[in-house]
Amino acid sequence: MFDYSTNHSDRVNGMQLLQEHMAPSALYDSSERFDPPKCDEDTRTGLLEELWGWVENPSTVDRMVCITGPAGSGKSALQQTTVEEAAEHNHLLAAFFFSSGDARRNHPGGFVATLAYQVSQNIGETREPMIQAIERDPRIFERSRETQARTLIVLPIRKALALSNASPSSWPSNIFIDGVDECRNEEDQSHLLRILQSLAISERGHLKQSGLLYHIELSNYDATSDIRLYLRRKLHDIGCNSEYARTPTGPWPPSKDIDTLVDNASGQFIYASTIVKFLSDRRRNPFKHLQLVLTWAPGTNRREQPFASLDALYASIFLAAQEAYAKSRDTEDDLVIVRSIRMFQLLAKHSIKPHVSSMEEILSLDGGEIQIIMSDLHSIVKSWGNQAGRLSLTFHHKSIEDFLQDPKRSRKLFISDVEVALIWLEICVRVVKSADDSVIQGLSARSNDWDNCHWTLFSPLNIYMTSLETVLFEGTDVQINQAGLLLKSATFWTHFTTSCKFVSARDMNWGMLMSRNMKSLVNKARSLGLSGSDPNWTGILTSIEKWRDMVNKLHEDEWRPSSEHFRLMGK
Template structure:
């Protein structure tokens, strides 16, 4: 059938939760993320939830994709998975919005032959439907075929699989397209005639933040789980590392790696602290230590003692460095394109890093001060760094009735990345230059009668 062939041509098989292209995808380890998984599955299985869209946001490496994969597999087991789509920056077949509606339509068509017939008939009636807007595609490929299926079969649409999962919205290449997709989801999938639950996971980037904010298309429509803030993963990470390291040791031929002598509790706690509550650090450690060509004891010691000055050939943090470099490069590019005052993005970022090294007095209004007192300048400076950095109320301190904010970096390893030229490479900013330029700024532009962001030791 022509319509079926066209649907397959426009879908993205690599984006499926069980795609061979995503072999051995990350997922939650046993006995981890129990509370948040329970919350999400309970919401999906609720036949009449107050909100039919859930947005999961969290820092880079917080474990969002692992949660999505776990939820997808559990939904499939319970026969409530309608569709799953995993975006990926690195895969050109699934880093754009074009294939998402056809891919969802393909997965829906596999529910039963009659629904497949209705979807294929819609394509054959309008073979150019794939060139239309996302909202029009939802109407043509999903809404109308489902209503036709209901009319022909007499079935209750609430009985069909209801969970539609979209992972990594931030990995879609174009921010405007991300926003378009969210609007289309709200207008198309969340109308009262359809039974779906939309579960969307993303770093807290511009499109999802705007959609959830007051006046955004999801405000009051979707509820949000802020993974990095609501659920402390420290205990889960400790269990994950302990179990994985014991398993690696038990399978190793190195007698030093045999339980119960390895790993030590001291080593475990060092790793847990370094993870800063983010699963990506723990997963990076396990991936490096589990390499078969070498002793796991030696490889773990490499991580525990690793510094750029040790002349070690392998960098155990290479996957982390790639993640940080990608986020930081894109943020710098966006900032440089919008900034008309010639401010140095890396200088401002590293001024904060140095100030955090010195003490905890890192107030974002000081950053506005260095940006020539532009109101809320930090908002757009940090706009593309929200998956690495957040702001929170500065305790017990107000200026002219205004609540001051302080900066918090989600990852200790990100601070390590910024301070190590061998890791950050062209994104490295020399400490001496940052200290000097920040000191000059503090002299030239005093804030509230005190030096702004001074990083010079007394």
Template sequence: MNSSSNDGWKLLLENTAPNALHDSRQRFDPPKCDEDTRVEVIDEIVNWIQDRDSPQRLLCMTGAAGAGKSALQQTIAETCESNDTLGSAYFFSASDSTRNTITTVIPTIAYQLGLKNPVLKSMINSAIEEDPLIFSKSLQVQTMALIVKPVGRICGRTDASALPHAILIDGLDECRNEGQQTELLTVIKTCFLNNSNLPFRIFLASRPELAIRTELEPGGCLHEKVYHIHLNDQYDATDDISRYLWRRLRDIGRRSRDPRARSAEWPDSLIVERIVTAASGQFIFAATVIKYISEPRGSPVDRLETVVTWTDWLTSKTKSFEVLDVIYAQVLSTAKSAYEAVDTNEKHDFLLLLNAHAANVYGPDTVSVDVFDRVLGLGNKTHELLISDLHSLVTTKVTKPGEGENSQTKLHFYHKSFLDFMDAEERAKDLYVNPERVHAHVAACCVKHIRDYSSRFVPPSTDSGYLSKENADDHEFILIAYKKLKRALEGLARTNLEATKQLLMELTRGRGWEKFDHWILHQLRSRKDNKWGLAFGVSEEFEPFSRLLDQLEDNFETGQDPEFDSLFLNMKTYVDKWVDEMRDLVV
């Protein structure tokens, strides 16, 4: 093996999540603790990190949504970086496919550790060159090969205290698979805590969801090994929230055009204290209030008074999620009314469209907001009107998901708790939209696009002159509609098979199966030399329809409705054709 090769390190880079770093461009201007706030808890965490003799090498900080966990993690990361103790930081995000699973956690940690020490970097590079398939192996195997063994060898040669030793992991609850959450916690115990020679101290923050509660409670694998901070119970954030509100409101007043806001008497101390009481220790409540008041579409004085009317019934004993629900419901209701006031002709359903856009962000096959506006049959930039009065909760962000992929503009929800609110009928009440309605609407829009598309589903080829640039763009869009249709129909079929059947019959009337046939056959035949891709990649192009066909066959009888019979015959003919074609190519 060429010892000067960096092939292993290059492969490591391909498997990391740059967006998960504390200083990533994607996380530009992340939330962090305001000056002179959370001083006690920051001191406790920093002292624990610096105390190399403490027997507990894992600190878990749990707290409710909006308690300020991510802001604390960001502040700790920057503090550790400034004093050269930061080994690595990883920030999960449910809305980012590059960091909402555990797949990239260990490679990203190994990458950061390698940057801190050239010898360790060389060892990690060699480990990957010796086993280039290491990233397809279990999390424990990856951890041992890329971190534990290389660091162990370094510690055997030199003073381990020279290595930056703080490993920070934020938002474990935003890892979308609960089993993966448990797996990561198990690996932390097995690979890090059970290896006493390793220098690392791990600071993990999460909502107290089931996976982490189970491991931290008596009988859990981490109970005896963890230093646990219950953020909501152990630290009263009331004074910090008060300081934060005063500082931000005065700054808003100085920049306002409203002379009332620039007055030395604004804001009124009683009003500020009422908001502090309403916040009930939830920093996200205060932060959302500030975002709402600072919006340029109105006077901060008037907006502050509006917030007070929303929170009149709240007390210090109100549950934290109820506190958030009040602000979310009021902002959402106000935005809905404002949208409906200007959308006088189209009569779009504001809540339905917002939920559809949220599903696009958090679901598979995410596309940019402009493209998704088109999927929904909306005018250009309709999403901007949709969120124009929601900027305290939602914004747009330009993202670059991965190497070789184009930048996309996507909706960015500031906090997952707002999505939790929209997803819970008992909390959102009359603002709730059943996912069934979202699936049905997206599917209906896609069926219309496919019916109206006159060309065959063939690959674009502007070089040959077969398709113009405009037609190539249309072709690319219709394939997006095709993928969105598959997902939406599967989601709809879980709760309303009759509605699914009706949409499939509409698709049949529009010769949808014939149009799909050209695309799927092209996909199959273009990969005939890649049997793995045929078996596990291209089959996904039509397997959702195969599953839907089985559901229709199990729940509806043929021979009673000619239109359904036509649908069933078309689906079965084409699905069987695609299955046979794939089987012949694989064999």
């Protein structure tokens, strides 16, 4: 707490109070942001020229620039490079760099004070009216941020403009904000954007008047050539400065290795910079460790972790999304976001694309819940639904999948493929067991005529197969026994086989595909000795084989479906 005594012998020092409420680590040149990310020489030249054109043109109609893109696409590097250039040419009015990992700049508490301090330094004429405003109202920093912005930035600039010797054409006019999405609270993020808008449309003088938003989406820019240049230059320098001998001798890095790294980067600069940082450690042999990077695969048991900084980024995104979801839903389940992503991954892996609405019903979610789950993952998830309303998960970068599938990388966020498959098996059994007779019989109609309830039943028929395959081929004995316990329900098998009969009679290709998959599963189960050692699996395998024989008879046109064949056992 600050003592704002009105004792005349101890006058409040306005500048001191301003500095006490700012966030020094948010400054572009703060010593606490040592070696911030920047664009390497001769890279991102087109984008930097585009941004610089905006910086140098005070009369442009686009009064606000917004840079968006996936995590690791280079947004902060572009911002830092542009800010440093703007400062060098007297175009920088103020800048603020948010960071979720810094308690002083992962919230907007010191935001206005930090901008105001820089305004006072870069436009000297604003300093006195700003200090006077603080000394008149020492509790200004407890007021709304809109009031702070107006009192400490807008009004001092207006007073400076009113001076007879004012020369605004020589004043800087650009404010840069980096990482708004790293401000922890979504309401605070929205609040910040409103403050920035109010500054941009200030109706008089030096701050820019209303205009259009200029949007730069980094996904629309091909960074391949820049990444190639960056990797070639950086790795060459590392090789030249290394004390380790290269065997065999020759140009390093080889072009084929650069090609592999560029391909793995998939346009994401953070992948390339992570590799460079890993190989730059003087304690490591760069020639040997480059091969480690090139041959790394999920689950590799190695002491070295080349993607540690990348993993930290992904973990922070998932944890922040989980925190926001838990807060909005009042849940203590600290893996619900990652678990959902892993479950959707299994579907995408096997090209299962259920309707989003039916998936929400299968998972017992409220309508629109999947969108809420995905809302804070936009920086790593490229898309989760297609135009037809089907669930289809794709990531911006393959390394996200690798991260989730490797326990050494994702650590406490790790959920194995088999755990995911067991979750799906339990859900499939529940949905199929509870299906109404009319819904099951409705599967005989064309899929175009199905209602959501039919898709809700049809999807588990497919998911069941892939989940059971995962457990049998990858699970431990304990996990396989768990699956056996889940699948021993007679009601489930009655509903499952009858549902499959209807679909197979209508779509023979689907039926034969299921039959082949069933055969593979039966063979695997028998090779594990399940048929003779586990009574649960004995019944399950018998049921699977009977179902497979039924499909084969359908294919031979020896079996004629009729309503009598589909009478359902009571629950």
